Amino acid sequence: MPELPEVETIRIGLQSLLPGKTVKKVEHDWPKSFPNSSSDVKKFLIGAKITDVRRRAKVLIIDLSSNYSLITHLKMTGQLVFVPKGHKLTADSSQLTAEKKFGGGHPSNSLVGRLPDKSTRVILEFNGGAKLFFNDQRKFGWMRLLPTIQVPEIDFIKKLGPEPLEDAFTPDIFIERINRRQNSPIKAVILDQTVLAGVGNIYADESLWLAKIHPATPVKKIPKNKRILLYRAIRDILTLSIKSGGSSDKNYVNAEGKKGSYLKFAQVFRRDGQTCPRCGIEIIKIRVAGRGTHICPKEQRLPRGVK
DNA sequence: CACTTGACCTGTCCGC
DNA sequence: TGCGGACAGGTCAAGT
Numbered sequence: 001m002p003e004l005p006e007v008e009t010i011r012i013g014l015q016s017l018l019p020g021k022t023v024k025k026v027e028h029d030w031p032k033s034f035p036n037s038s039s040d041v042k043k044f045l046i047g048a049k050i051t052d053v054r055r056r057a058k059v060l061i062i063d064l065s066s067n068y069s070l071i072t073h074l075k076m077t078g079q080l081v082f083v084p085k086g087h088k089l090t091a092d093s094s095q096l097t098a099e100k101k102f103g104g105g106h107p108s109n110s111l112v113g114r115l116p117d118k119s120t121r122v123i124l125e126f127n128g129g130a131k132l133f134f135n136d137q138r139k140f141g142w143m144r145l146l147p148t149i150q151v152p153e154i155d156f157i158k159k160l161g162p163e164p165l166e167d168a169f170t171p172d173i174f175i176e177r178i179n180r181r182q183n184s185p186i187k188a189v190i191l192d193q194t195v196l197a198g199v200g201n202i203y204a205d206e207s208l209w210l211a212k213i214h215p216a217t218p219v220k221k222i223p224k225n226k227r228i229l230l231y232r233a234i235r236d237i238l239t240l241s242i243k244s245g246g247s248s249d250k251n252y253v254n255a256e257g258k259k260g261s262y263l264k265f266a267q268v269f270r271r272d273g274q275t276c277p278r279c280g281i282e283i284i285k286i287r288v289a290g291r292g293t294h295i296c297p298k299e300q301r302l303p304r305g306v307k
Numbered sequence: 308c309a310c311t312t313g314a315c316c317t318g319t320c321c322g323c
Numbered sequence: 324t325g326c327g328g329a330c331a332g333g334t335c336a337a338g339t
Contacts, residue, residue: 001332032315058333075333077317119317138316140333156334184310193334201332290312291332312338321329 002074004164004198005241005262006252007058010080013255015053017082018062018132022049025125033121033136036145044068045145057160057197061151069148072134073156077119077251078141081112085129112257137251161196164234169196174231178219186222187215188289190234199234202247202269205294207233209268214300215288221303240265268294 002010023045028034036045048064055061060080062070072080115133116123122134122143134143151157161177162169177196181189187208190199199207208215210233213226222230246252246260249270253259263269267277272285276296286293 003333073333075315076331136316137318138331140316181309188310191333292330310339312336314336315334317331319330321327323326 001076001200001202001247001249001252002058002078003200003203003247004058005203005238005244006246006254006260007055007060007074007198008242009246009260010074010255011053011055011060014060014062014080014082014132017130017255018050018053020049021126021128021130022047023064023124024127026122027125028122030121030139032142033134033139034143040145045070056151056157057163057193058200059157063148067148068145069151070143070145071151071154072143073141074136075138075140075142077137079112079119079133079135079251079253079257080255081115081133081135081253081257082255083115083131083133083257112253156193159194161192161194164196164198165238169235171228171231174234175224175227178227182220183218185216185289186213186219186230187291187293189219190230191289191291196234198238201291201293202249202263202266203234203237203241205269206237206266209294209296209300210237212299214302215286215293215295216306217302218306221306268296270294 026041026045044066045064045068048066048068050062051065052063053060054063058073060072064070074080117135119135119137120133121136121139124132146154162173174196178189181192181195187204189195190204190207191201205215207230211226211230213222213230241247241262244260244262244265245254247262249263268283271283272294274283275281276283276299279296279298281296281298283294284297286295
């Protein structure tokens with residue numbers, strides 16, 4: 001669920017909070033969430049000062065003065081929440097009730113509850129008493145320590161496609177990269193992090209709706225003008241979402257434990273049963289590439305002869 | 308190599 | 324009310 005805009009929002013928050021802080025203590029409860037040995041932690045994390053907070057695709061990179069980095073992938077339910085010394089995050093019960101009642105689409109701004117909670121996997125404590133909590137209900141995410149110089153070399157990062165918001169990512173590059181997957185449904189292709197980095201299920205659905213392309217359309221059946229529309233849609237939607245502080249879906253919160261507001265702007269994601277803002281037809285939910293997929297059945301049609 | 312499906316996990320929701 | 328099953332969706336491994 002944290003996709004590029006959510007991770008970027010967290011990065012911006014942590015960049016304003018972490019640099020200059022020195023790590024004093026680390027606690028963790030689940031080996032897959034934090035696989036490093038205690039001797040590495042002692043040598044390269046404890047006593048190190050945070051120098052920078054970067055992002056590549058959906059991965060956050062916290063650089064340390066020890067020339068090691070702490071890298072984190074939040075997968076679906078991960079959170080990184082900074083709590084200043086003495087500050088207690090307490091959930092406002094009326095906001096939590098609103099959350100339950102209205103679900104992820106409701107533009108609430110509630111804080112997470114008191115931490116640590118049972119989803120807490122790692123706690124970093126800093127000199128001065130502030131803490132950074134890595135929470136992850138489903139335990140798919142991970143945090144690990146490695147030499148900064150090795151970050152670009154780990155398999156996952158090495159294979160990543162280009163950052164879609166960088167200037168170097170041109171329409172020609174987008175078209176060339178999706179062409180590697182001629183027979184795949186376009187949704188599977190833009191979700192593939194080795195084609196381009198950072199798009200997940202929410203922004204895939206939104207982009208394809210904006211470009212009026214059926215998510216199951218094989219790449220080779222998409223005309224060039226539509227490919228360019230899709231390229232623009234992806235960039236516009238990711239940019240808008242970052243401006244909105246990321247989405248407000250389910251488990252996502254920013255570095256201060258607050259929700260974003262992007263889903264207020266979402267046109268199709270989780271809006272099945274509601275009407276398409278452009279044409280008024282009911283949005284439906286289907287399954288494409290093994291994932292829940294939301295489309296306008298009138299404007300996003302499969303080309304003749306496909307499936 | 309191109310492409311698809313299931314596994315990893317836990318919490319929530321839906322139907323009986 | 325309890326209970327089983329489907330579902331959530333990012334990535335990897337194993338399948339065709």
